[in-house]
Amino acid sequence: MSLSIKELIVEADRCVACGLCLPHCPTYRKTGSEADSPRGRIQLMRAVAQDILPNNTRFNEHIDLCLSCRSCESACPNNVNYGALVDTTRALFIHKKSILPALAKPFIRYRHLANIASWLLWLTQQAKLDGLLKKISPAAKLLPPIDKPVTWNSMYPATFQRKGAVSLFLGCAGNALDNQTLKASIYVLNKLGFDVHVPSRQTCCGSIARQMGDTDESSKLVAQNQLSFDQTIPVLTTASGCGAGLNDYLPDHKIQDISAFLMTCDWTTIPIKPLNERIYVQDPCTLRNVQKSHQAVYTLLKKIPGSDIQALPGNSQCCGGAGAYMLTQSDMANSLLDDKLTTIKTNSVAILATSNIGCSLHIANGLREKNITVAVLHPIQIIAKQIGYGV
Known part of the structure; x- marks a missing residue:
């Protein structure tokens, strides 16, 4: 607010x-x-x-x-x-600044333009030109290998007996860089009996613009989302940073983190394959402190037979990602990241679950730079695979 x-x-x-x-x-x-x-x-x-x-x-x-x-x-x-x-x-009071030129803002605000940018990124990686992109823009080093961009349907019907409907918030970074999590989310929700609506007019949550002090831009994005989502059904987010922003600025909508929503669903008819692995969970600050839904992630992952779900030590400390912070305040962001990477190495972490795209990008980039091999996954990707996604 x-x-x-x-x-x-x-x-x-x-x-x-x-x-x-x-x-x-x-x-x-x-x-x-x-x-x-x-x-x-x-x-x-x-x-x-x-x-x-x-x-x-x-x-x-x-x-x-x-x-x-x-x-x-x-x-x-x-x-x-x-x-x-x-x-x-x-x-x-803070002098307006932006990590993006004015011409780039429409690519954030409008999904059809954002999709063009996603295709360009994907094609650049397919052509093995991402090294050149990193030379042009240091921020490009944060980019993970991305999946082929998706043209989303307006609605994905429940696979089995229909139990309700939800809307899925894509997010600008999530849509461009982590559509695998979004596809896995739709799969799980459909399996559990929910129609999934993907409103075509939805846009960025506005959190990065707000962090930059650009209240005009953030207000436009909030207004566009206000009109895009049905207030009568839950709006589910896969990125806790987006969820926190929507939670603060769309109070009339039912904003929920997807893991928290899934814990209200009936799982009795869904077979879950065992996974005999230790999974560490990193709590994003926005999930813990704003949405207050971090415990749902542990409960959800504990549904997987044979899994050992552990909190990553030091979870109360921010990883330093914090939206655009990793770019605008890189010294502090990297100092905080080093603490997180030391913890990951000390505990021999092989699988790390995190519910925020910013944390995922920041931590995964740090791991790559130190040649530490860890699978950094959204918890929905993990649970989806165990109930048949991608098989």
């Missing part, structure tokens, strides 16, 4: 500066600076909003360094809405 300046000041005043948030803040743990802690940033936000401090480069740097992981919200005894505070601050 967005606040006015007056509302920002009122919300900031609710912070009692108790400090319980400090050990939960990734940037504070790294820098030890009060200005890089939640309570420190809140004091800065309020002071700038009241014209006590100037809106200068130093202020911008402290706000930009925030990952918006919102771990502080989970620790706050006064339930201060830090997410709204930082979103509003970025919209009102």
Whole structure:
């Protein structure tokens, strides 16, 4: 949600500066600076909003360094809405910046243009030209091998006895770089008796634009999604970053992480093949702190006979992905990633389940650079395979 300046000041005043948030803040743990802690940033936000401090480069740097992981919200005894505070601050005070040129925005906003971009990426990889692409744009190193782009149907009917209907949110990054998870999601939902609607007018959730302080763009994306989805049926997300953004800015819709929704379904008639493997689960911050659905992932994966489901140690710390953060704040993002990679190596992780495309891209890229072989998969991909997907 967005606040006015007056509302920002009122919300900031609710912070009692108790400090319980400090050990939960990734940037504070790294820098030890009060200005890089939640309570420190809140004091800065309020002071700038009241014209006590100037809106200068130093202020911008402290706000930009925030990952918006919102771990502080989970620790706050006064339930201060830090997410709204930082979103509003970025919209009102942080100098507008973008990792994308203005001409690229339509390719994010409109799905038919996004599909063209996906085809170009896929064809580039098929032609073995992705090395050249990485030289042109360093961000291209994050790209995984992608599947052939999909032209989505407007509806996928239930395979067996129909039990209901849902809408599937594609997401811009998910649609372009991880359509395997989206296809697996449709397969599982159809098997469980649900029609899956894929609204053609849906667009990006707006979270990256919001993180950049581009409130005009994020508002347009929210408005487009508002009109695209039926409010009477659940809207399921496979990327928790998208789910968090939709949860905050589409309150009239039934937004759910797909794993949480699947735990409300009847699985008694679905045979699940055993998998005698240890699967570590990485909790995305947005799933844990905003959607509060991270436990559903463990419960879902434990349905697989023979599997050993474990939380990745240090799950309360952000991996550093955080949407565009891995590109705009690469030093801090990589410092946080190094901690995660050390944990993965120490625990000899072979399969890592994560429910956010940003975490997946960031961690998988770090693993590739260190020549560590780990299968980084969405939990839906794992469960889908065990009930026959791709066989």
